[in-house]
Amino acid sequence: MPLKQTKDLTRLADEELMHVVQGGDPRAFEMLYDRHGGAAFSLAYRMVGTRAVAEDIVQEAFLSIWRSKVRYERARGSVRTWVLGIVHHRTIDALRRNLVHERRRASAEGLEERHEAPELTDVEAVRREEAREVRAALSTLPGEQSRVIELAYYGGFTHTQIAQMLGEPVGTIKGRMRLGLEKMRKEMTGAVA
Amino acid sequence: MSRGHEDYEENVGAYLLGALPELEAEVFEKHLENCASCRRELDQLRVASEALPRAVEPVAPPPELKESLMATVWAEAGEQREEAEKRRRTAPRFLERLPRLSPAFAAAAAVCVLAIGVGLGIGVANLGGSGSKTVAALVDHTRAPSGSASLDVPSGGGKGALLTVQGLPDPGAGKVYEVWVQRDGTLQPAGALFSVGSGGSGSAGIPGSLKGADAVAVTAERDGGTLKPTQMPVLTVKLS
Numbered sequence: 001m002p003l004k005q006t007k008d009l010t011r012l013a014d015e016e017l018m019h020v021v022q023g024g025d026p027r028a029f030e031m032l033y034d035r036h037g038g039a040a041f042s043l044a045y046r047m048v049g050t051r052a053v054a055e056d057i058v059q060e061a062f063l064s065i066w067r068s069k070v071r072y073e074r075a076r077g078s079v080r081t082w083v084l085g086i087v088h089h090r091t092i093d094a095l096r097r098n099l100v101h102e103r104r105r106a107s108a109e110g111l112e113e114r115h116e117a118p119e120l121t122d123v124e125a126v127r128r129e130e131a132r133e134v135r136a137a138l139s140t141l142p143g144e145q146s147r148v149i150e151l152a153y154y155g156g157f158t159h160t161q162i163a164q165m166l167g168e169p170v171g172t173i174k175g176r177m178r179l180g181l182e183k184m185r186k187e188m189t190g191a192v193a
Numbered sequence: 194m195s196r197g198h199e200d201y202e203e204n205v206g207a208y209l210l211g212a213l214p215e216l217e218a219e220v221f222e223k224h225l226e227n228c229a230s231c232r233r234e235l236d237q238l239r240v241a242s243e244a245l246p247r248a249v250e251p252v253a254p255p256p257e258l259k260e261s262l263m264a265t266v267w268a269e270a271g272e273q274r275e276e277a278e279k280r281r282r283t284a285p286r287f288l289e290r291l292p293r294l295s296p297a298f299a300a301a302a303a304v305c306v307l308a309i310g311v312g313l314g315i316g317v318a319n320l321g322g323s324g325s326k327t328v329a330a331l332v333d334h335t336r337a338p339s340g341s342a343s344l345d346v347p348s349g350g351g352k353g354a355l356l357t358v359q360g361l362p363d364p365g366a367g368k369v370y371e372v373w374v375q376r377d378g379t380l381q382p383a384g385a386l387f388s389v390g391s392g393g394s395g396s397a398g399i400p401g402s403l404k405g406a407d408a409v410a411v412t413a414e415r416d417g418g419t420l421k422p423t424q425m426p427v428l429t430v431k432l433s
Contacts, residue, residue: 015390016390016394016396019387019388019389019390019394019395019396019397020355020396020397020398022386022387022388023356023372023385023386023387023395023396023397023398024270024273024384024385024386024397024398024400025353025355025396025397025398025400026263026266026267026270026398026400027353027398028396028398029263029266030259030263030266033259033262033263034259037254037258037259038251038252038253038254039246039247039249039251040254041252041253041254041258042249042250042251042252043246043249045252046249046250046252051255054254055254055255055257055258058254058258059258059261059262062262063262063265063266066266066269067269074390077243081243084243084246085243087246088211088246089211092211127247127251128251130244130247131247131248131249131250131251134244134245134247134248135248137241137244138248149210149245152207152210152211152212153210153211153212153242153245154245154249156211157212158212158213158214159207159212159213160214162212171203173207174203174204174206174207175203175206176206177206177207177210177212178203178205178206178207178238179206180206181206181209181210181238181241181242182206182237182238182241184241184244185237185238185240185241188240188241188244189240
Protein backbone atom coordinates (compact mmCIF):
# COMPACT_ATOMS: atom_id res chain seq x y z
CA MET A 1 0.00 0.00 0.00
CA PRO A 2 2.27 2.80 -1.13
CA LEU A 3 1.46 6.20 0.22
CA LYS A 4 1.75 9.22 -1.99
CA GLN A 5 1.89 12.89 -1.18
CA THR A 6 -0.23 15.13 0.99
CA LYS A 7 -3.42 14.14 -0.79
CA ASP A 8 -2.77 10.52 0.24
CA LEU A 9 -2.19 11.43 3.87
CA THR A 10 -5.77 12.67 3.91
CA ARG A 11 -6.90 9.10 3.44
CA LEU A 12 -5.04 7.83 6.50
CA ALA A 13 -6.97 7.11 9.67
CA ASP A 14 -5.86 9.18 12.65
CA GLU A 15 -4.00 6.28 14.21
CA GLU A 16 -1.96 5.69 11.04
CA LEU A 17 -1.41 9.41 10.62
CA MET A 18 0.16 9.52 14.09
CA HIS A 19 2.83 7.04 12.99
CA VAL A 20 3.80 9.43 10.20
CA VAL A 21 3.75 12.40 12.59
CA GLN A 22 6.01 10.57 15.02
CA GLY A 23 8.33 9.83 12.11
CA GLY A 24 8.85 13.60 11.84
CA ASP A 25 6.75 14.50 8.78
CA PRO A 26 5.57 18.15 8.97
CA ARG A 27 2.86 17.52 6.34
CA ALA A 28 1.32 14.80 8.50
CA PHE A 29 1.53 17.06 11.53
CA GLU A 30 -0.28 19.81 9.62
CA MET A 31 -3.02 17.34 8.79
CA LEU A 32 -3.29 16.35 12.44
CA TYR A 33 -3.74 20.01 13.33
CA ASP A 34 -6.31 20.49 10.57
CA ARG A 35 -8.34 17.60 11.96
CA HIS A 36 -8.17 18.40 15.67
CA GLY A 37 -6.90 21.95 16.08
CA GLY A 38 -10.41 23.39 15.97
CA ALA A 39 -11.72 21.13 18.74
CA ALA A 40 -8.58 21.78 20.77
CA PHE A 41 -8.94 25.55 20.46
CA SER A 42 -12.66 25.40 21.24
CA LEU A 43 -11.99 23.45 24.45
CA ALA A 44 -9.15 25.71 25.59
CA TYR A 45 -11.19 28.82 24.80
CA ARG A 46 -14.23 27.44 26.64
CA MET A 47 -12.01 26.92 29.69
CA VAL A 48 -9.94 30.11 29.76
CA GLY A 49 -12.29 32.53 28.03
CA THR A 50 -9.58 34.55 26.29
CA ARG A 51 -8.39 33.89 22.77
CA ALA A 52 -4.74 34.81 23.37
CA VAL A 53 -4.37 32.38 26.29
CA ALA A 54 -6.23 29.65 24.38
CA GLU A 55 -3.86 30.13 21.42
CA ASP A 56 -0.80 29.77 23.68
CA ILE A 57 -2.16 26.61 25.23
CA VAL A 58 -3.04 24.96 21.91
CA GLN A 59 0.32 25.91 20.44
CA GLU A 60 2.16 24.41 23.42
CA ALA A 61 0.05 21.26 23.33
CA PHE A 62 0.61 20.62 19.62
CA LEU A 63 4.32 21.40 19.83
CA SER A 64 4.65 18.84 22.63
CA ILE A 65 3.11 16.31 20.27
CA TRP A 66 5.44 17.31 17.44
CA ARG A 67 8.50 17.10 19.66
CA SER A 68 7.38 13.64 20.81
CA LYS A 69 7.40 14.63 24.45
CA VAL A 70 4.09 12.84 24.59
CA ARG A 71 3.61 9.75 22.47
CA TYR A 72 0.31 8.38 21.29
CA GLU A 73 -0.60 4.83 22.21
CA ARG A 74 -3.64 3.22 20.67
CA ALA A 75 -4.60 1.77 24.06
CA ARG A 76 -5.30 5.29 25.30
CA GLY A 77 -8.29 5.62 22.98
CA SER A 78 -8.85 7.67 19.85
CA VAL A 79 -6.33 10.26 18.70
CA ARG A 80 -8.94 12.99 19.14
CA THR A 81 -9.60 11.99 22.76
CA TRP A 82 -5.86 11.84 23.37
CA VAL A 83 -5.23 15.29 21.86
CA LEU A 84 -8.11 16.84 23.79
CA GLY A 85 -6.84 15.19 26.99
CA ILE A 86 -3.45 16.87 26.48
CA VAL A 87 -5.12 20.23 25.87
CA HIS A 88 -7.34 19.79 28.94
CA HIS A 89 -4.38 19.02 31.21
CA ARG A 90 -2.37 21.94 29.86
CA THR A 91 -5.30 24.29 30.29
CA ILE A 92 -5.78 23.19 33.88
CA ASP A 93 -2.07 23.79 34.47
CA ALA A 94 -2.41 27.28 32.99
CA LEU A 95 -5.50 28.01 35.07
CA ARG A 96 -3.86 26.93 38.30
CA ARG A 97 -0.53 28.58 37.52
CA ASN A 98 -1.47 31.94 36.10
CA LEU A 99 -4.62 33.07 37.80
CA VAL A 100 -6.45 32.96 34.51
CA HIS A 101 -9.57 32.49 36.60
CA GLU A 102 -9.29 36.08 37.76
CA ARG A 103 -8.60 37.39 34.27
CA ARG A 104 -11.53 35.41 32.94
CA ARG A 105 -13.92 36.73 35.53
CA ALA A 106 -12.73 40.30 34.97
CA SER A 107 -12.71 40.05 31.18
CA ALA A 108 -15.57 41.28 29.08
CA GLU A 109 -14.41 38.93 26.36
CA GLY A 110 -16.87 36.14 25.99
CA LEU A 111 -19.78 35.10 23.90
CA GLU A 112 -19.54 38.16 21.71
CA GLU A 113 -16.09 37.03 20.59
CA ARG A 114 -17.12 33.54 19.71
CA HIS A 115 -17.02 32.70 16.04
CA GLU A 116 -18.38 29.38 15.01
CA ALA A 117 -16.35 27.50 12.43
CA PRO A 118 -17.86 28.55 9.11
CA GLU A 119 -17.82 25.30 7.17
CA LEU A 120 -20.31 22.58 8.02
CA THR A 121 -18.81 19.46 6.51
CA ASP A 122 -20.32 16.02 7.04
CA VAL A 123 -17.76 15.37 9.77
CA GLU A 124 -18.59 18.68 11.41
CA ALA A 125 -22.29 17.91 11.23
CA VAL A 126 -21.73 14.58 13.00
CA ARG A 127 -19.67 16.32 15.67
CA ARG A 128 -22.36 18.90 16.28
CA GLU A 129 -24.86 16.10 16.70
CA GLU A 130 -22.51 14.44 19.20
CA ALA A 131 -22.19 17.76 21.01
CA ARG A 132 -25.97 18.03 21.19
CA GLU A 133 -26.19 14.52 22.67
CA VAL A 134 -23.54 15.24 25.30
CA ARG A 135 -25.23 18.51 26.26
CA ALA A 136 -28.53 16.66 26.47
CA ALA A 137 -26.96 14.08 28.81
CA LEU A 138 -25.54 16.89 30.93
CA SER A 139 -28.93 18.56 31.09
CA THR A 140 -30.54 15.47 32.59
CA LEU A 141 -28.35 15.76 35.69
CA PRO A 142 -29.62 17.39 38.86
CA GLY A 143 -28.33 20.97 38.98
CA GLU A 144 -25.91 20.35 41.85
CA GLN A 145 -24.24 17.51 39.90
CA SER A 146 -23.92 19.32 36.55
CA ARG A 147 -22.59 22.38 38.38
CA VAL A 148 -19.70 20.56 40.05
CA ILE A 149 -18.85 18.76 36.79
CA GLU A 150 -18.77 22.02 34.85
CA LEU A 151 -16.76 23.82 37.53
CA ALA A 152 -14.24 20.98 37.62
CA TYR A 153 -13.91 20.05 33.94
CA TYR A 154 -14.41 23.37 32.19
CA GLY A 155 -13.45 25.64 35.08
CA GLY A 156 -10.33 23.75 36.12
CA PHE A 157 -11.18 24.11 39.82
CA THR A 158 -10.06 21.48 42.34
CA HIS A 159 -12.58 19.66 44.52
CA THR A 160 -11.50 21.71 47.54
CA GLN A 161 -11.95 25.02 45.66
CA ILE A 162 -15.42 23.93 44.56
CA ALA A 163 -16.28 22.86 48.11
CA GLN A 164 -15.29 26.32 49.37
CA MET A 165 -17.24 28.08 46.61
CA LEU A 166 -20.41 26.13 47.28
CA GLY A 167 -19.99 25.87 51.05
CA GLU A 168 -20.26 22.08 50.99
CA PRO A 169 -18.02 19.32 52.41
CA VAL A 170 -15.33 17.98 50.04
CA GLY A 171 -16.82 14.48 50.32
CA THR A 172 -20.17 15.77 49.07
CA ILE A 173 -18.51 17.41 46.07
CA LYS A 174 -16.59 14.25 45.18
CA GLY A 175 -19.77 12.21 45.50
CA ARG A 176 -21.68 14.55 43.17
CA MET A 177 -18.92 14.33 40.57
CA ARG A 178 -18.97 10.55 40.64
CA LEU A 179 -22.75 10.25 40.62
CA GLY A 180 -23.06 12.85 37.87
CA LEU A 181 -20.59 11.04 35.60
CA GLU A 182 -22.33 7.74 36.28
CA LYS A 183 -25.71 9.21 35.36
CA MET A 184 -24.25 10.77 32.20
CA ARG A 185 -22.72 7.45 31.23
CA LYS A 186 -26.05 5.68 31.60
CA GLU A 187 -27.80 8.39 29.64
CA MET A 188 -25.27 8.24 26.82
CA THR A 189 -24.93 4.46 26.59
CA GLY A 190 -28.59 3.74 27.20
CA ALA A 191 -27.67 1.60 30.22
CA VAL A 192 -30.51 0.75 32.59
CA ALA A 193 -30.24 2.84 35.72
CA MET B 194 -13.41 -3.66 51.51
CA SER B 195 -11.15 -1.43 53.57
CA ARG B 196 -11.98 2.11 54.61
CA GLY B 197 -8.95 3.26 52.63
CA HIS B 198 -10.34 1.84 49.42
CA GLU B 199 -13.67 3.61 49.96
CA ASP B 200 -11.82 6.88 50.33
CA TYR B 201 -9.97 6.28 47.09
CA GLU B 202 -13.12 5.13 45.33
CA GLU B 203 -14.69 8.52 46.04
CA ASN B 204 -11.87 10.09 44.02
CA VAL B 205 -12.75 8.37 40.73
CA GLY B 206 -15.01 11.16 39.45
CA ALA B 207 -12.74 13.97 40.63
CA TYR B 208 -9.73 12.28 39.03
CA LEU B 209 -11.45 11.93 35.65
CA LEU B 210 -12.53 15.57 35.74
CA GLY B 211 -9.01 16.76 36.56
CA ALA B 212 -10.23 18.08 39.93
CA LEU B 213 -7.64 16.34 42.10
CA PRO B 214 -4.62 18.44 43.02
CA GLU B 215 -1.41 17.06 41.48
CA LEU B 216 -0.13 15.26 44.56
CA GLU B 217 -3.50 13.67 45.30
CA ALA B 218 -3.79 12.56 41.67
CA GLU B 219 -0.40 10.85 41.90
CA VAL B 220 -1.40 9.02 45.08
CA PHE B 221 -4.63 7.91 43.41
CA GLU B 222 -2.72 6.65 40.35
CA LYS B 223 -0.55 4.55 42.68
CA HIS B 224 -3.70 3.09 44.23
CA LEU B 225 -5.07 2.31 40.76
CA GLU B 226 -2.08 0.10 39.99
CA ASN B 227 -3.27 -2.36 42.64
CA CYS B 228 -7.04 -1.89 42.65
CA ALA B 229 -9.01 -3.65 39.92
CA SER B 230 -12.29 -2.31 41.33
CA CYS B 231 -11.26 1.34 40.94
CA ARG B 232 -9.75 0.67 37.51
CA ARG B 233 -13.02 -0.91 36.40
CA GLU B 234 -15.09 2.04 37.60
CA LEU B 235 -12.62 4.47 36.05
CA ASP B 236 -12.93 2.74 32.68
CA GLN B 237 -16.73 2.85 32.90
CA LEU B 238 -16.98 6.53 33.83
CA ARG B 239 -14.35 7.53 31.29
CA VAL B 240 -17.07 7.32 28.62
CA ALA B 241 -18.77 10.32 30.25
CA SER B 242 -15.70 12.41 31.09
CA GLU B 243 -14.18 11.96 27.63
CA ALA B 244 -17.43 13.15 26.06
CA LEU B 245 -17.28 16.50 27.87
CA PRO B 246 -14.95 18.25 25.38
CA ARG B 247 -17.37 17.33 22.61
CA ALA B 248 -20.11 19.40 24.26
CA VAL B 249 -18.17 22.61 23.70
CA GLU B 250 -19.47 25.11 21.15
CA PRO B 251 -17.07 25.16 18.18
CA VAL B 252 -14.91 28.26 17.93
CA ALA B 253 -12.67 28.71 14.90
CA PRO B 254 -9.01 29.18 15.81
CA PRO B 255 -7.34 32.18 14.17
CA PRO B 256 -5.35 31.31 11.01
CA GLU B 257 -2.29 32.93 12.62
CA LEU B 258 -2.20 30.10 15.16
CA LYS B 259 -1.64 27.49 12.46
CA GLU B 260 0.81 29.74 10.62
CA SER B 261 2.88 30.24 13.74
CA LEU B 262 2.74 26.56 14.69
CA MET B 263 3.74 25.33 11.24
CA ALA B 264 6.54 27.91 10.95
CA THR B 265 8.05 26.43 14.13
CA VAL B 266 7.50 22.87 12.95
CA TRP B 267 9.11 23.41 9.53
CA ALA B 268 12.02 25.26 11.15
CA GLU B 269 12.61 22.41 13.59
CA ALA B 270 12.35 19.85 10.80
CA GLY B 271 15.03 21.83 8.97
CA GLU B 272 17.24 21.80 12.06
CA GLN B 273 16.80 18.05 12.30
CA ARG B 274 17.91 17.74 8.67
CA GLU B 275 21.00 19.82 9.40
CA GLU B 276 21.72 17.67 12.43
CA ALA B 277 21.37 14.55 10.28
CA GLU B 278 23.78 16.11 7.79
CA LYS B 279 26.31 16.74 10.55
CA ARG B 280 25.96 13.14 11.68
CA ARG B 281 26.46 12.01 8.10
CA ARG B 282 29.82 13.72 7.97
CA THR B 283 30.98 11.91 11.09
CA ALA B 284 29.26 8.56 10.48
CA PRO B 285 31.41 5.56 9.56
CA ARG B 286 31.24 4.14 6.07
CA PHE B 287 28.74 1.32 6.31
CA LEU B 288 30.45 -0.95 3.86
CA GLU B 289 33.66 -0.66 5.89
CA ARG B 290 31.76 -2.10 8.82
CA LEU B 291 30.76 -5.25 7.02
CA PRO B 292 34.10 -7.08 7.32
CA ARG B 293 33.88 -6.67 11.09
CA LEU B 294 30.70 -8.75 11.16
CA SER B 295 31.26 -12.46 11.59
CA PRO B 296 31.82 -13.99 8.15
CA ALA B 297 29.01 -16.48 8.69
CA PHE B 298 26.53 -13.74 9.62
CA ALA B 299 27.54 -11.49 6.74
CA ALA B 300 27.29 -14.36 4.27
CA ALA B 301 23.92 -15.45 5.61
CA ALA B 302 22.60 -11.90 5.43
CA ALA B 303 23.86 -11.46 1.88
CA VAL B 304 22.26 -14.72 0.74
CA CYS B 305 19.05 -13.79 2.52
CA VAL B 306 18.82 -10.38 0.87
CA LEU B 307 19.63 -11.89 -2.51
CA ALA B 308 16.93 -14.54 -2.05
CA ILE B 309 14.41 -11.92 -1.06
CA GLY B 310 15.41 -9.81 -4.01
CA VAL B 311 14.78 -12.72 -6.33
CA GLY B 312 11.51 -13.57 -4.58
CA LEU B 313 10.10 -10.09 -4.49
CA GLY B 314 11.82 -8.40 -7.34
CA ILE B 315 12.42 -4.69 -7.24
CA GLY B 316 9.25 -2.94 -8.13
CA VAL B 317 9.42 0.54 -9.54
CA ALA B 318 6.28 2.27 -10.60
CA ASN B 319 6.09 5.69 -12.10
CA LEU B 320 2.89 7.28 -11.00
CA GLY B 321 2.10 9.81 -13.62
CA GLY B 322 -0.69 11.51 -11.68
CA SER B 323 1.26 12.28 -8.52
CA GLY B 324 4.62 12.85 -10.25
CA SER B 325 6.26 10.53 -7.75
CA LYS B 326 8.04 7.20 -7.96
CA THR B 327 7.21 4.23 -5.73
CA VAL B 328 9.98 1.73 -5.07
CA ALA B 329 9.43 -1.60 -3.36
CA ALA B 330 11.85 -2.63 -0.61
CA LEU B 331 13.97 -5.71 -0.18
CA VAL B 332 12.94 -7.15 3.18
CA ASP B 333 14.93 -9.58 5.29
CA HIS B 334 12.23 -12.21 5.69
CA THR B 335 14.25 -14.16 8.23
CA ARG B 336 13.52 -11.33 10.66
CA ALA B 337 10.27 -10.02 9.18
CA PRO B 338 8.54 -13.05 7.62
CA SER B 339 5.46 -11.11 6.53
CA GLY B 340 7.15 -7.76 6.06
CA SER B 341 6.78 -5.51 3.06
CA ALA B 342 7.62 -1.89 2.45
CA SER B 343 7.72 0.77 -0.20
CA LEU B 344 9.20 4.21 -0.59
CA ASP B 345 7.35 7.00 -2.31
CA VAL B 346 9.90 9.44 -3.74
CA PRO B 347 8.77 12.83 -5.04
CA SER B 348 9.80 13.56 -8.60
CA GLY B 349 13.42 14.60 -9.03
CA GLY B 350 14.37 12.87 -5.79
CA GLY B 351 13.19 15.91 -3.90
CA LYS B 352 12.36 16.27 -0.24
CA GLY B 353 9.49 14.60 1.54
CA ALA B 354 9.88 10.93 0.59
CA LEU B 355 7.57 8.67 2.54
CA LEU B 356 8.46 5.15 3.65
CA THR B 357 5.54 2.83 4.38
CA VAL B 358 5.97 -0.55 6.04
CA GLN B 359 3.67 -3.43 6.82
CA GLY B 360 4.14 -6.67 8.71
CA LEU B 361 7.30 -5.62 10.54
CA PRO B 362 7.81 -7.16 13.98
CA ASP B 363 7.86 -4.94 17.05
CA PRO B 364 11.44 -3.64 17.28
CA GLY B 365 11.56 -4.70 20.94
CA ALA B 366 11.34 -2.96 24.30
CA GLY B 367 13.03 0.43 24.30
CA LYS B 368 13.70 0.27 20.57
CA VAL B 369 12.42 2.03 17.46
CA TYR B 370 13.06 1.67 13.77
CA GLU B 371 15.57 4.15 12.40
CA VAL B 372 15.77 5.16 8.75
CA TRP B 373 19.14 5.55 6.98
CA VAL B 374 20.14 7.04 3.65
CA GLN B 375 23.07 5.42 1.85
CA ARG B 376 25.40 7.56 -0.25
CA ASP B 377 28.76 6.41 -1.60
CA GLY B 378 28.58 3.31 0.57
CA THR B 379 27.96 5.26 3.76
CA LEU B 380 24.78 5.00 5.80
CA GLN B 381 23.68 8.36 7.20
CA PRO B 382 20.83 8.95 9.67
CA ALA B 383 17.81 10.19 7.74
CA GLY B 384 16.46 11.98 10.81
CA ALA B 385 13.40 9.72 10.90
CA LEU B 386 12.37 7.22 13.56
CA PHE B 387 9.16 5.25 13.62
CA SER B 388 7.33 2.56 15.51
CA VAL B 389 4.84 0.04 14.16
CA GLY B 390 1.23 -0.62 15.08
CA SER B 391 -0.42 -3.93 15.97
CA GLY B 392 -0.35 -5.10 12.34
CA GLY B 393 3.28 -4.16 11.96
CA SER B 394 2.37 -1.15 9.87
CA GLY B 395 3.98 2.23 10.13
CA SER B 396 5.29 5.16 8.12
CA ALA B 397 8.13 7.62 8.25
CA GLY B 398 8.67 10.85 6.38
CA ILE B 399 12.24 11.49 5.27
CA PRO B 400 12.81 15.23 5.70
CA GLY B 401 15.94 15.62 3.56
CA SER B 402 16.47 15.23 -0.19
CA LEU B 403 17.26 11.80 -1.65
CA LYS B 404 19.11 13.28 -4.61
CA GLY B 405 22.22 11.22 -5.24
CA ALA B 406 21.23 8.59 -2.67
CA ASP B 407 21.95 4.94 -3.47
CA ALA B 408 19.49 3.39 -1.03
CA VAL B 409 17.31 3.87 2.00
CA ALA B 410 17.60 1.31 4.80
CA VAL B 411 15.94 0.59 8.14
CA THR B 412 17.39 -0.93 11.30
CA ALA B 413 16.02 -1.42 14.80
CA GLU B 414 17.86 0.87 17.21
CA ARG B 415 17.52 2.11 20.74
CA ASP B 416 14.75 4.65 21.39
CA GLY B 417 15.94 8.07 20.29
CA GLY B 418 18.04 6.64 17.47
CA THR B 419 21.79 6.19 17.02
CA LEU B 420 24.51 7.88 14.99
CA LYS B 421 25.46 4.69 13.19
CA PRO B 422 23.63 1.42 12.54
CA THR B 423 24.29 -1.37 15.01
CA GLN B 424 22.89 -4.19 12.91
CA MET B 425 22.13 -5.27 9.35
CA PRO B 426 19.11 -3.51 7.84
CA VAL B 427 15.78 -5.27 8.16
CA LEU B 428 14.83 -3.70 4.83
CA THR B 429 16.56 -1.82 2.03
CA VAL B 430 15.14 0.30 -0.79
CA LYS B 431 17.55 0.50 -3.72
CA LEU B 432 17.41 3.84 -5.51
CA SER B 433 20.20 3.47 -8.05
